[in-house]
Amino acid sequence: MFNKKKNNDKEENITxxxxxxxxxxxxxxxxxxxxNETEPVVELSAEDKLQAEVQQLNDKYLRLYAxxxxxxxxxxxxxxxxxxxxxxxxxxxxxxVLDDFDRALKAMETAADVAPVKEGxxxxxxxxxxxxxxxxxxxxxxxxxxxxxxxxxxxxxIPAPTEDLKGKVxxxxxxxxxxxxxxxRFAKVVVGA
Numbered sequence: 001m002f003n004k005k006k007n008n009d010k011e012e013n014i015t016x017x018x019x020x021x022x023x024x025x026x027x028x029x030x031x032x033x034x035x036n037e038t039e040p041v042v043e044l045s046a047e048d049k050l051q052a053e054v055q056q057l058n059d060k061y062l063r064l065y066a067x068x069x070x071x072x073x074x075x076x077x078x079x080x081x082x083x084x085x086x087x088x089x090x091x092x093x094x095x096x097v098l099d100d101f102d103r104a105l106k107a108m109e110t111a112a113d114v115a116p117v118k119e120g121x122x123x124x125x126x127x128x129x130x131x132x133x134x135x136x137x138x139x140x141x142x143x144x145x146x147x148x149x150x151x152x153x154x155x156x157x158i159p160a161p162t163e164d165l166k167g168k169v170x171x172x173x174x175x176x177x178x179x180x181x182x183x184x185r186f187a188k189v190v191v192g193a
Contacts, residue, residue, distance in 0.1 A: 093131050100124040140176035142169045142187045151176055153186040160192030168192055 104120045111117045140151045146168055147154065155173055160166045169189040176187025 090135055093135065094128070097124060097128045097131060100127060136180040138178050140178060140183075140187045142172045142176065142189050145169050147189070147191045151178075151183060151187060152189045152191075154191045155188050157191050157193040165192040 100120075101124055104117070104124055107120060108117050142152060144165070152169060153176075158170065160168075160170065168191070169187075170192045171190040172187055173190065174185075174188040176183065177185045
């Protein structure tokens with residue numbers, strides 16, 4: 001019966017750490033009375049320390065997990081916003097060109113002579129090309145260049161008019177473009193065979 005009471009005291013120490021100091025003194029008195037059971041008091045405090053450490057690590061883990069979850073949400077939101085506004089800079093730089101086209105269309109309605117309209121359209125075209133070149137767009141030089149699959153897409157082969165044009169681009173059906181040295185559209189070309 002004495003051992004049963006002692007075990008109950010141990011359970012109380014584990015479940016109720018506030019009473020630990022009272023129970024430690026009882027355990028010391030009981031340890032003197034019985035020599036067959038030798039559980040040191042240090043284990044209880046070590047156990048309490050371990051439980052506190054586990055609780056602290058668990059709390060740290062939960063905080064870190066919540067912080068990481070917030071980081072994921074924030075970066076996902078930023079990514080969506082970036083994709084929605086990715087072309088904003090280019091669009092804003094093209095607005096003056098769009099305005100010039102609107103003015104050219106109005107001028108075409110009342111124009112009696114074609115030469116000034118043609119000149120205006122050429123100016124707007126030059127302005128558009130310059131604006132896109134500032135953003136990193138370059139056209140791929142194709143005509144009389146050797147056929148290169150990195151920049152060209154062959155539509156067809158025709159007999160070369162001269163020997164030196166064999167394996168070279170003879171005609172360009174659609175211009176190719178690079179953006180910051182990365183091909184964004186291959187040039188569609190006719191190759192001499």
